[in-house]
């Protein structure tokens with residue numbers, strides 16, 4: 001049994017969970033490169049006992065799909081259905097994405113994260129926005145700070161000629177980052193193309209036309225996130241990324257060689273072994289809503305270690321912002337109830353950036369918010 005982003009009807013919802021969103025105080029700035037020189041980590045990074053990382057956890061036996069095999073159209077939908085009705089995670093191997101592009105994208109993360117803090121802060125995430133540089137979410141959360149720094153940027157594939165990612169790097173960080181931006185532009189394009197192939201298989205898995213979800217995400221406003229987790233002197237007290245379900249639709253994650261990703265399945269945390277030749281794919285809340293709850297968006301987190309930095313690249317596939325998220329009729333006609341209200345990704349993204357820290361209840365709390373705020377679609 002995996003802990004899913006549960007859905008309880010608004011009537012059953014007793015109260016919104018307390019959130020630790022920073023009130024308008026002077027934001028603390030944590031410099032990760034200085035943090036791990038101190039013997040004690042600041043209290044804000046120490047997580048409650050019940051959320052601290054467990055020692056010696058089992059490894060999850062993650063189902064995989066091989067996109068090069070002749071029968072991938074037959075075998076893959078079955079593997080996806082089994083994985084996604086349970087915990088929402090599977091691996092994709094022989095994916096066709098260039099190995100050199102992947103290793104360049106992994107390696108070039110250091111070009112940004114090794115800069116002095118002042119250089120990284122040129123890309124500082126502005127309050128309420130999803131893009132930019134965030135160092136342990138200073139100024140955003142007041143407790144349970146994640147031991148990481150991240151760089152997130154938008155990828156839109158609507159105008160094929162546009163190089164929005166490459167432009168973001170040179171406009172934000174200067175001409176010296178133009179080549180770096182080109183690599184991430186190419187990487188995002190490869191991720192978008194792989195996402196659409198996976199969406200065809202999703203359609204087959206759910207018994208709808210193979211082009212339905214491909215068409216739904218043909219144009220997407222996705223988010224690319226680079227996660228950098230510095231080594232930590234007390235890794236048993238903190239988390240790299242807290243327990244959450246991804247609010248987006250589909251996540252394509254590439255881990256470097258350092259272990260850290262954990263999924264909550266069968267009532268325990270289980271690790272997903274890094275495999276540089278594979279992408280880890282998981283369902284997000286928005287796709288769980290699109291499938292009317294048939295496919296599950298699942299609780300996962302990332303832990304850190306004492307010895308080495310860890311890097312991961314997460315491509316969050318998101319629909320165009322104004323597209324209405326509702327299950328196709330082929331799914332609804334086989335089910336008696338709608339599990340979630342109609343919404344747009346724009347609304348959901350704003351909810352996670354301005355009102356709510358994504359956790360295990362994000363979709364449930366967002367659905368409640370939509371219904372009680374009577375947000376017109």
Ligand SMILES: C=C1C[C@]23C[C@H]1CC[C@H]2[C@]1(C)CCC[C@@](C)(C(=O)O)[C@H]1[C@@H]3C(=O)O
Nearest residue numbers: 146241242244246247248316352353357358
């Ligand atoms: C839509 C998003 C919000 C987050 C980035 C993407 C998908 C995952 C979300 C996140 C990683 C879940 C854990 C909490 C969070 C604040 C974080 O640790 O980064 C989330 C991201 C965010 O709100 O910036």
Ligand SMILES: O=C(O)CCC(=O)C(=O)O
Nearest residue numbers: 227241260261302312314
């Ligand atoms: O770094 C990882 O392995 C997971 C990160 C993650 O879950 C996220 O960024 O949403």
Ligand SMILES: [Fe+2]
Nearest residue numbers: 244245246300
């Ligand atoms: Fe995640």
